[in-house]
Amino acid sequence: MAKTETIIKETEETTEKIIEINNLSKSFADLDVLKNLSLNLYKGENLVVLGKSGSGKSVLIKCIVSLLQPDQGTIHVLGKNVVNLNRKELAAMREKIGFLFQSGALYDSMTIKQNLEFPLQRIKKNLTKKEMNEKIEEVLENVGLTDTLHKMPSELSGGMRKRASLARTIIVDPLIMLYDEPTTGLDPVTSDGISELINEVQEKYKTSSIIITHDIECARATADRIIMLQDGEVYMEGDIDDFENSTDEMITSFFKQQVHQGQKKIKKNG
Amino acid sequence: MVKIRVPVKKIIPKLPDLSKHVIKLSEKTLKETQKANAFFLEAGNFFLFLFSATREAFSRQFEFKEFLRQCYQIGNKTLPLISVTGLIMGLVLTIQSRPVLADFGAVSMLPGMVALSIIREMGPVITALICAGKIGSGMGAELGSMKVTEQIDAMEVSATNPMRFLVVTRVLAATLMIPILVLYADALGIMGSWAGANIKGSVSFTLFISQAFRVVDFMDFLPAVIKTFFFGATIGLIGTYKGYTAGKGTESVGRAANSAVVMASLLVIIIDLIAVQVTDMLL
Numbered sequence: 001m002a003k004t005e006t007i008i009k010e011t012e013e014t015t016e017k018i019i020e021i022n023n024l025s026k027s028f029a030d031l032d033v034l035k036n037l038s039l040n041l042y043k044g045e046n047l048v049v050l051g052k053s054g055s056g057k058s059v060l061i062k063c064i065v066s067l068l069q070p071d072q073g074t075i076h077v078l079g080k081n082v083v084n085l086n087r088k089e090l091a092a093m094r095e096k097i098g099f100l101f102q103s104g105a106l107y108d109s110m111t112i113k114q115n116l117e118f119p120l121q122r123i124k125k126n127l128t129k130k131e132m133n134e135k136i137e138e139v140l141e142n143v144g145l146t147d148t149l150h151k152m153p154s155e156l157s158g159g160m161r162k163r164a165s166l167a168r169t170i171i172v173d174p175l176i177m178l179y180d181e182p183t184t185g186l187d188p189v190t191s192d193g194i195s196e197l198i199n200e201v202q203e204k205y206k207t208s209s210i211i212i213t214h215d216i217e218c219a220r221a222t223a224d225r226i227i228m229l230q231d232g233e234v235y236m237e238g239d240i241d242d243f244e245n246s247t248d249e250m251i252t253s254f255f256k257q258q259v260h261q262g263q264k265k266i267k268k269n270g
Numbered sequence: 271m272v273k274i275r276v277p278v279k280k281i282i283p284k285l286p287d288l289s290k291h292v293i294k295l296s297e298k299t300l301k302e303t304q305k306a307n308a309f310f311l312e313a314g315n316f317f318l319f320l321f322s323a324t325r326e327a328f329s330r331q332f333e334f335k336e337f338l339r340q341c342y343q344i345g346n347k348t349l350p351l352i353s354v355t356g357l358i359m360g361l362v363l364t365i366q367s368r369p370v371l372a373d374f375g376a377v378s379m380l381p382g383m384v385a386l387s388i389i390r391e392m393g394p395v396i397t398a399l400i401c402a403g404k405i406g407s408g409m410g411a412e413l414g415s416m417k418v419t420e421q422i423d424a425m426e427v428s429a430t431n432p433m434r435f436l437v438v439t440r441v442l443a444a445t446l447m448i449p450i451l452v453l454y455a456d457a458l459g460i461m462g463s464w465a466g467a468n469i470k471g472s473v474s475f476t477l478f479i480s481q482a483f484r485v486v487d488f489m490d491f492l493p494a495v496i497k498t499f500f501f502g503a504t505i506g507l508i509g510t511y512k513g514y515t516a517g518k519g520t521e522s523v524g525r526a527a528n529s530a531v532v533m534a535s536l537l538v539i540i541i542d543l544i545a546v547q548v549t550d551m552l553l
């Protein structure tokens with residue numbers, strides 16, 4: 001709670017828009033996924049995006065990095081319209097963005113170490129070998145995977161793979177982070193660790209992040225602001241309290257289960 | 271997809287019996303049109319792919335390490351298979367041709383004839399077909415599964431051009447390695463042939479080789495080597511294209527691998543035909 005207040009103060013001072021999306025529409029064949037969606041990501045904030053499965057959250061962030069071409073609308077990242085960039089400019093922009101894939105997308109044919117070296121060698125070209133190894137050690141420690149350095153992705157568990165790909169995303173210290181369900185499929189303890197890590201990354205590198213999640217605990221821990229997507233539009237926007245106190249049926253049904261868990265936890269503690 | 275509506279009934283409303291046939295015919299044509307459509311779409315896609323791969327091939331940053339790794343893998347994967355087939359190819363050709371030549375009293379022609387057919391035709395084509403099966407399917411499956419599990423997308427967002435990293439390196443590796451493998455298969459084929467010649471009667475290796483290369487000259491050799499570069503490029507391109515354009519879902523990985531083998535093998539044969547015609551015209 002205290003955290004939210006300080007960040008809001010900060011963003012009020014510097015309401016620089018890192019990502020500005022206006023009237024974004026995207027459809028596949030006859031399925032309209034995003035309809036006229038507008039949203040902003042301000043400097044240094046963690047924006048949590050909630051929404052039912054299939055509501056177009058992954059499509060939204062794929063449009064931001066131009067993996068999908070929007071049908072209509074503009075997406076400005078750091079002041080530049082992504083849709084109009086040529087390949088060189090696009091590559092330069094993508095170097096500043098970290099993208100955590102929902103499926104992890106670790107390179108199967110490489111060890112975890114090689115997976116982590118891959119973006120590092122291409123984006124941070126002026127690091128020495130020693131500095132790279134230190135960096136790799138550091139991020140693996142952050143996600144709690146120090147002993148998997150020479151393992152192949154197929155030898156890891158699902159949650160470990162997720163954490164390894166998180167490590168691969170944060171290793172290049174991106175300005176903007178796009179997390180697609182960072183805690184899905186993880187146990188509560190690890191989830192909490194990941195949420196903490198997201199906050200740490202935010203504080204340490206002053207990253208601005210979009211966090212897509214179903215996990216209310218993660219949203220509670222990381223969110224400065226929350227947006228709920230429904231039928232391709234922004235259904236509701238606010239901070240965590242707005243959502244928890246909401247009487248809207250959609251919102252309460254989303255929060256209901258997790259609120260109970262939260263209460264239990266509080267009871268145990270108190 | 272453009273849907274063509276065929277107003278059959280309006281054309282011949284008074285002939286109900288005939289119209290049935292017309293409907294059948296037009297349905298068939300419709301299907302054929304769609305098939306042709308799909309074919310041209312695929313061909314267009316392929317040329318776009320070829321174009322951007324070529325453009326990336328001439329870009330300044332070349333992924334040399336990945337290229338070497340691919341070369342090594344191509345050799346490593348196919349060497350045992352090609353060794354065995356090469357040897358047996360020579361052996362069998364010799365054993366089969368011997369009686370025919372013996373009938374004409376021309377057994378001394380045997381080494382030359384077998385070497386000629388190995389170097390000109392059997393070596394390149396059989397090696398290329400084996401590589402189409404082994405390497406083409408491997409590339410199709412690998413890139414296909416990378417596509418399905420978003421690894422190609424991941425590469426793209428970490429500011430690496432997947433076309434350059436995955437496609438260009440593999441195509442160039444295949445273009446370089448397949449000629450080398452063909453030469454290796456030729457050599458083993460001639461060894462096999464020597465072994466076959468020694469089953470009945472005995473020939474020393476030096477005599478056998480000198481007999482062989484009295485017939486084979488450089489101009490038999492050169493066109494055969496040139497066409498293997500085309501075989502290599504084709505296998506690499508088809509394999510990577512099929513993988514790179516795999517759809518969603520795991521079943522499309524299998525389909526990519528499968529169609530890579532079919533297309534690559536077919537194209538190898540067709541290119542061989544063209545190469546033979548061209549050589550025939552020029553020499």
Ligand SMILES: Nc1ncnc2c1ncn2[C@@H]1O[C@H](COP(=O)(O)OP(=O)(O)OP(=O)(O)O)[C@@H](O)[C@H]1O
Pocket residue numbers: 028031033051052053054055056057058059060102
């Ligand atoms: N490449 C694509 N081609 C066709 N349809 C797609 C494609 N990508 C996504 N879709 C469709 O867009 C819709 C939204 O997909 P999206 O992946 O954004 O959902 P999501 O909100 O991320 O859901 P989840 O929480 O389950 O990950 C889905 O109905 C999906 O079928």
Ligand SMILES: [Mg+2]
Pocket residue numbers: 057058059102180
């Ligand atoms: Mg998703």
